[in-house]
Amino acid sequence: MSTSSAAPPAKPPMRDALVAAAFQLFLERGYEQTTVDDIVALAEVGRRSFFRYFPSKEDVVFPDHESCLADMTAFLAAGESDEEPVRRVCDAARLVLRMYAENPAFSVQRYRLTRRVPGLRAYELSVVWRYERALAAYLRGRFADLPDGTLRADVIAAAVVAAHNNALRSWLRSDGKGDAEAAVDHALACVQTAFADTPARPAPSPFPPESPRPDDVVVLVARRDAPLWQVVRQFEAAQGESR
Amino acid sequence: MSTSSAAPPAKPPMRDALVAAAFQLFLERGYEQTTVDDIVALAEVGRRSFFRYFPSKEDVVFPDHESCLADMTAFLAAGESDEEPVRRVCDAARLVLRMYAENPAFSVQRYRLTRRVPGLRAYELSVVWRYERALAAYLRGRFADLPDGTLRADVIAAAVVAAHNNALRSWLRSDGKGDAEAAVDHALACVQTAFADTPARPAPSPFPPESPRPDDVVVLVARRDAPLWQVVRQFEAAQGESR
C-alpha cells in the first residue's frame, strides 16, 4: 500500500537491512534453520521490528510482490476499453517479469530457495494466486456480456499465468542467463493466439448449462486451416449436446 | 501413501472422530478460534495423536485429498497411449469433482470455511497445485516431442484446473443444488475444444513472437439435424473463399 504511491523517495533502510540479513542466513544455513531471532540479531534490530515490516517470516522472501501487485492492478484499471482484453492481461503479466528481471541474481537465489522449501512454495502459490485473480477480475469485467464470461476469464487468466511462469522458471533455471523477455513473449504469444481467435467459443451448444433452448441450429467456429475431421467431430459433439 | 494401497479395510475411527470434532468446532466458532487442544478435547483423544493423523491443523480440513491425488496419479499412469491427452486430463479432473460430489454437504461447508479463512485458502492452493502438477507431468510426457511441449502441457493443465474450479465453485456456491457433473462437463468441453484443435501451435518456437497473424476463422451455422456431408461441403466452401 505504502510503497505504491507516487513518491518513492526515502526507502526505509531497516526493511532492506532485514531482507539482506535474512537472505544471507537463508543461503548459508537454510530457511528453516534460520529463526527470526537470528535475522534480527544479524540486522541488529529488535525482534518486534521484524514483524512490523513483514507480517510473517515468509514475507521477507517476497519483499516486492505487494507493490508489484498494486502496479498490476493499476495497470489493468488504466486500460482503454477498446484494447484487446487478452493482450492487456499479457502485458500485465510482463510487469511481473520485469520485476524479476530487474534483479536477476536475487531472483535466481530466491527461486532456488522456494524450490527447496515447501513452506515457501506454498507461500509463493498464494502470491501467484493474487496475480491470477487480478487478471481474472479484469477479464470478467471485459467479458461480462459474453455467454461464458467468467469461465473464459478464469481459464485465460490461468493460461496466461501458467505461460508466464513456464517461461520465467526456465529462465530462472538457467541462472538468469538467457533473454527472459523473449521467452515470456513467446509463451504469451502462444496463449494469445490460442485464445484471441475464439470470439465466441467453438461453442458446444447452449451457452450456460441451463439456458432456454436456443433454436435447433448449431454454430461452429473453426480455424480456417483446421483439419476436416476436426470440424466433423466438433459438429457431431454439438449435435449430441442437445440434452 | 497408506490409504492408497490396494486394501481399504478397517479405517481408523480415530481419524474420522477428529475430522468430525474439528468441523463441529470450526463451524460453531470458526477455524482460527479453534485450537488443536479444543479439537482433541472434544474427540477425547490425546493432543499428540492429532498430529499423528494430520501433519498440520490445516490438513484436517482436507482429509481426503491425499488419496484423491493418488487416485488421479494412478488414473493418468494407467492411460492408453492412443487416447487424446487433453481428454485424458479432463477425465482425471472429473475424478476430483466426483470426490466433492460424493459429500455435497461436507463440501459446501468446507467451501464456506476456505473462503473465509486466508490460511485455509492458501493451503487449498497448495493442494490444487499438486493436482495441476500431476496433470502437467502427464501432459509433458505426452507432448515430449512437440515443439513447445512443456509450455503446452503447463498451459493446458492450468486451463483444465481453472475450468474445473470455476464450475466446481459455482456449484458449491449454489449449496450443491445444481448438477455439478453437467457444469464441469460444460466447462471442460470448452477447454477441450479450445485446445484440441491446435496440434501444433500457430507459431513454432523460433518464429517471431509477435506475428500479427489475423489468423482467420470460419463460422458455420447449420441445422442440428443437417446431414454431415452438407456441413462438410459448407466448411470446404468457406475455407476456399478469400484465400
Next chain:
DNA sequence: GCCACCTGTGGCACTGAGTGCAGCCGACAG
C-alpha cells in the same frame, strides 16, 4: 525553553502450532 504529541522502536510476556522423547497399556506370541 518547555511541554504535549506523534511515530518508530525495543522489550517482555503470552498464545498456539508443531516436534522429540519417554512412558504407558493392551494385544499377542512364546
Next chain:
DNA sequence: CTGTCGGCTGCACTCAGTGCCACAGGTGGC
C-alpha cells in the same frame, strides 16, 4: 506368566506471531 511390539498419551521444548507498554527522537504550539 513374561517379553515385546505398536498405537496412544503426557510432557517439555522450540519458534512464529501478537498485544501491551515503555522509551527515544523529532515537531509544533505556547
